Amino acid sequence: MELNEVREHIQQTDQQLLELLSKRRKLALAVADAKLNQNKAIRDQKREEELLLRLIEAGKPLELDAHYVTRLFHVIIEDSVLQQQAKLQGELKGMQGPSVKVAYLGGQGSYSYWATHKYFTRRAEQIVDIGCDSFNDIVKSVETGHADYAVLPIENTSSGSINEVYDILQHTRLSIVGELTHPIDHCVLGLAGTNLNQIRQICAHPQVIAQCSQFLLGLSNVKVEYCDSSSDAFQRVQQKNDPTIVAIGGEAGGKIYGLQVLASDLANQRDNVSRFIVVARKAVTVAKAIPAKTTFIMFTGQQPGALVDALTILKQHGISMAKLESRPIPGNPWEEMFYVDVFANLNDYAMTRALEELNRITKFIKVLGCYPSEDIEPTQVS
Known part of the structure; x- marks a missing residue:
């Protein structure tokens, strides 16, 4: 076949794939309804593992290697889980509209x-x-x-x-x-035809500057201009219409403002x-079928072992902590407020008891919210 003919077949195949993916997503939403009626958890990793193993075997005679099949269906499974969670949670709290x-x-x-x-x-x-x-x-x-x-x-x-x-x-x-x-994914974005050697000023949000600090250390005689957001940076470059001025931000955002990519992969860490x-304004109740997180802040005081005692309560109730962050308390020099994320539903018995005990030993505690967790870890198969 001629190249154009091959490309036409590829386009037809891609269209069929999109239609099948759409059909699969609709079936996944139907599964959410069935799980709700049967009071089953949204995610079943044992079933996911069985599914992946079956697909790997089915792919072998089709000359599709296991790594390719696994990566592809990790994305599909993640989408199915998030779609089901959104549907179930939306119906529960009337968010969908x-x-x-x-x-x-x-x-x-x-x-x-x-x-x-x-x-x-x-x-x-x-x-x-x-x-x-x-x-x-x-x-x-x-x-x-x-x-x-x-x-x-x-x-x-x-x-x-x-x-x-x-x-x-x-x-x-x-x-x-x-x-x-x-x-x-941070990129250097400038006017069409701009060369990296021409750069004399970079526009970017402070967080973006921090995330690309190693790249910026390699530049000389370049001024940094802080912006309110990446879109603000793009607008400044567009309006100034000066090839020596560039922005750092996302490629898709820069294209909206007619900017082209001059360099990419700028972040200090590869997985950024x-x-x-x-x-x-209103808190939500998270469905039992959905994995939940709860975030709260607490002030333990400065007595020895106060924070350890608080965290021990979480351990005793089998509650896993996702994050612990400290921030200074305004007006109280050298005193810290702790922000805590835990993998737990606020309405679970263990979480309720833990909060009751924390209330007794801390000077202040406030729940900031309970919400569906979107940490979808890929199911691994050997």
Whole structure:
């Protein structure tokens, strides 16, 4: 066959694959209904392992190696689990609907913009974007009713925790109702025809600068200009129309503003991933069939062993901790507030008892939210 003919067959095959993936997703949602009726957990890793082993064997006569089949179906299984969780949780708390108003950092093309659409595409037919210039503005949008939800970045595998967001959570009445992780691929983006050797100024958000610090150390005579968001950086480069000025951000976002990639893979760590939380005015109840996380803050005081005693309570009740973060308490020099993420449903007996005991030995404790966990670890097969 001629090359064009082969490409045409590939296009037809790709279309068939998309149609089959759509059909499989609809069947996965039907499974969610059946699991709900039978009171079964959304995820069954034993069944996933059996499925992967069967698919690996079925792929052998088709000349599809095990690694290829496993990687492909890890993605499909993850999507099925997240789709089922979103459907079940949406029905439980009435989140699914024709439209949601969501506040996030920056404008169209920012990392928070993509994370917002990634999360809410499973949960609403239409997303009304409310771009904001600061984390405080994002939270106020929800507190005042201007937005239904807010999406906030809270930590990154390269730069660590975003302290400003942790501090805001201490004072707001909003509750965490969801989470997601989103891969972050930083690129240098400039005007068409720009050369890296021409660069004299880089526009980027402070978190982006921190995540690409090693790349920036290799540059000389380059000024860094801090921006409110990646989309703000893209806009500045576009408006200044100067080939010596570039932005650092995501490729997809930069293309919206007509910028081209000059360099990629800039992050200090190869696997650069950000975790975002979703907050709302009302707390949610997480379905028992869905793995849940609970986040709370506590002040243990400064007596010897106070933090150890608090964490021992979690251990005694079989509660696994996902994160422990300390932040200074304003007005109390050298005293710390602890933020704790645990893998537990707030309505579980063990979690209820643990909080009761923590209330007795700590000076202050506040639950920030219980929400579905989107940590979908791939099922491994030998």
